[in-house]
Amino acid sequence: MTQTAANLSPDATTAIAEALNQSVAETAVTTMLAQNFHWNVTGMGFGPLHALFQEIYEDHFVAQDDLAERIKALDAHAEGMLAGMLKRSKVTEHDGHADDKTMIKAMMDAQVTLAATLGGAGELAAEHGDTLTEDLCIARGQTHEKFAWMLRAHLR
Template identity: 60%
Template sequence: MTFAAEKLDTDGRPEICAALNTALAETAVSTMMAQNFHWNVTGMNFAPLHQMFQGIYEDHFAGQDDLAERIKALDGHADGNLARMLERSSIVEPQVDMTSTDLIATLLNAEEILAATLKATGEIAANYGDTITEDLCIARGQVHEKFAWMLRVHLR
């Protein structure tokens, strides 16, 4: 006997896992970016920015694991290859030294991209009735929107 929900989830797995791998890649790139900024931020706002960037990379490091393990639960391949993650990610690391304002703007852009990627991934999962993946994507999307807010207000 096959349950309808199970069949829907199975059919959608390749597409859902592909979308989750994009979210995983972008989360990994932004994790390293936030830690890089945590190390190299300078200026009179060093202490709070150093702390805020740490909060971001610690969250994203845990988030990567949640996304990757959801892919595994769907019997997919969680692609942790760094070169392929960089290829897959539309979040691109800056190649030059930047001011603290530029660091904040760069991370804000990353958080907004992540929120959009997680929203799109959740919608793909929902189309296949995969409410578990959808729930994870909503939770991760909320975190990225919250970090986007915290970063955005620094620029006003």
């Protein structure tokens, strides 16, 4: 049975909101990672990588809002502090002092992590019948897998 945000149990709402907050945190950290790499990439691949990193951070900026708004639709608290996001995130910051291949690998790894986190959040939502959250997580996970593939192609 499909549940609406209003019909989810308090335990389900808490668990789903926690999974979404994990997703927001990792998306936020990855957004800044992409922007950092966009600013600092150099070398023969500068043009396409500069553009790809920009495409990633622009996509992720919108995604943060979509995920946080879903948390609010569940009537839960959306983590909005950078310190909290950094503490929670499995994606780590990078100082931007790296060659292009290191940047690509770090961004690819972040995309893989995000896809897995969103996959888990989607599965949790499905277990509770929250198809709206499940659909959001599936769509976002597909986007991150696509970015991971695009980045992986640069390393081959």
